[in-house]
Amino acid sequence: VVTSLQRKEKFLKTPEGGGLGTPKAADPVKVMEFEREVAGLIPLVSDVILGSLMELPNEMFAENCGDWIFPMLCDLILVDDRGIRSKVQQIMSTKVRPILGSSSTPQSSSSTGLPPSSQ
Numbered sequence: 001v002v003t004s005l006q007r008k009e010k011f012l013k014t015p016e017g018g019g020l021g022t023p024k025a026a027d028p029v030k031v032m033e034f035e036r037e038v039a040g041l042i043p044l045v046s047d048v049i050l051g052s053l054m055e056l057p058n059e060m061f062a063e064n065c066g067d068w069i070f071p072m073l074c075d076l077i078l079v080d081d082r083g084i085r086s087k088v089q090q091i092m093s094t095k096v097r098p099i100l101g102s103s104s105t106p107q108s109s110s111s112t113g114l115p116p117s118s119q
Helices: 002-013 028-055 058-076 082-100
Strands: none
Touching: 002 028, 002 058, 028 058, 028 082, 058 082
């Protein structure tokens, strides 16, 4: 579903694909169909997929994060829909951040941002 959304959005945005607003605009019927499909996929991704990830127990989320969840979230950062991007941000801050742990927090004693041994 996520891959389909990405492919269709890319088609609509790129001149090579003949998307909207391009000199080589594709068949208007095809463009309208892709727009309709994108509009239908957005609630599915936002409400069903991302909503389910928010409800996933933290332990199960952590077990699957590296395999497929994190790559999918990275792909969704580029989606045009602000609601999807907002949910991705929420998942990254509430579900992914705890997995990273406190070791990713910058040390306040370093003004350069480098570890003490590098200064």
